[in-house]
Amino acid sequence: MTDTWLGIDIGGTSTRLMLMDNQRHWLNFHKIATASWSQSPEALTELAQRITQFLEQQPVNGVMLGLPGILSRDRQQVLSLPFIQRLDNQPVAAQLSERLGLPVAMDKDVNHLMLWDLLQLPLLPDSAVGLYLGTGMGNSLWLNRQFYHGEHGAAGELGHIPFGESNLPCPCGNHGCAETVTSGHWLSGWAAEHLPDIPLGEVFSVHRHHPALEAFVTRLAKVIAMEMNILDPDTLILGGGVLAMADFPQDALRQQIRQYLRPPITRSGLKIVFSAPGDQTGCRGACLAAQRHFSEGQ
Numbered sequence: 487m488t489d490t491w492l493g494i495d496i497g498g499t500s501t502r503l504m505l506m507d508n509q510r511h512w513l514n515f516h517k518i519a520t521a522s523w524s525q526s527p528e529a530l531t532e533l534a535q536r537i538t539q540f541l542e543q544q545p546v547n548g549v550m551l552g553l554p555g556i557l558s559r560d561r562q563q564v565l566s567l568p569f570i571q572r573l574d575n576q577p578v579a580a581q582l583s584e585r586l587g588l589p590v591a592m593d594k595d596v597n598h599l600m601l602w603d604l605l606q607l608p609l610l611p612d613s614a615v616g617l618y619l620g621t622g623m624g625n626s627l628w629l630n631r632q633f634y635h636g637e638h639g640a641a642g643e644l645g646h647i648p649f650g651e652s653n654l655p656c657p658c659g660n661h662g663c664a665e666t667v668t669s670g671h672w673l674s675g676w677a678a679e680h681l682p683d684i685p686l687g688e689v690f691s692v693h694r695h696h697p698a699l700e701a702f703v704t705r706l707a708k709v710i711a712m713e714m715n716i717l718d719p720d721t722l723i724l725g726g727g728v729l730a731m732a733d734f735p736q737d738a739l740r741q742q743i744r745q746y747l748r749p750p751i752t753r754s755g756l757k758i759v760f761s762a763p764g765d766q767t768g769c770r771g772a773c774l775a776a777q778r779h780f781s782e783g784q
């Protein structure tokens with residue numbers, strides 16, 4: 487009998503669903519507005535109804551959720567999900583499982599992007615770091631062939647290291663986090679103030695050599711190089727909407743990251759790969775994670 491897995495990628499704007507069978511055939515990609523279920527006082531009941539409608543009686547073996555928040559180390563509880571705060575400190579996997587009558591597991595969304603990207607590589611590395619730059623700074627750690635979650639579930643929060651002289655407030659509640667000066671959020675704020683007549687998507691095409699944008703790329707390289715110098719992974723995967731913007735200086739970022747690596751061995755040895763962006767990669771990665779989790783007992 488064919489096994490089928492449901493991957494769900496929950497973002498602030500959209501919730502994406504997709505099925506995958508054991509032969510990795512992809513089926514029924516579907517996107518709904520997150521607000522259509524998340525704003526209900528019974529958000530998980532609403533979500534379960536959407537999932538049931540999506541499945542249309544299709545049997546599935548397991549469901550994997552990807553969430554942009556902090557989860558408990560055992561991946562059973564949501565600890566902090568800023569845009570659906572009523573889920574904080576809830577055993578979301580068990581609650582959704584009960585409503586659906588199906589096994590449900592969950593992980594950080596960025597680990598699903600990373601799993602997808604890892605499985606596109608010619609060989610699965612023993613260690614890799616993913617850095618996905620969108621509104622915030624997503625970070626995924628793949629160490630000794632598994633995702634590293636940390637003692638409290640909060641490993642891989644590179645965006646929240648204290649960095650530089652900035653003291654800007656961060657959505658996490660602290661001030662001066664790296665993310666406040668290295669994220670898409672910083673970039674869109676800067677562009678709105680200094681280049682108000684240029685659409686955000688074109689700022690690198692028109693002003694790639696603006697000193698403030700060059701400084702942005704350098705800050706990013708420094709923050710990423712810190713993690714490389716600590717972990718010394720085989721591969722660094724770089725992705726996310728900011729790095730996929732037209733004419734974003736990927737070569738300059740790659741060169742500067744190398745420049746800040748501890749010479750000589752890591753500077754020449756680290757593989758740096760840019761991820762191909764796509765609307766489906768988060769939920770495809772969730773399907774692959776479901777297959778690993780439920781059929782391999784990970």
Ligand SMILES: [Zn+2]
Pocket residue numbers: 645646656657658659660663665
């Ligand atoms: Zn922070």
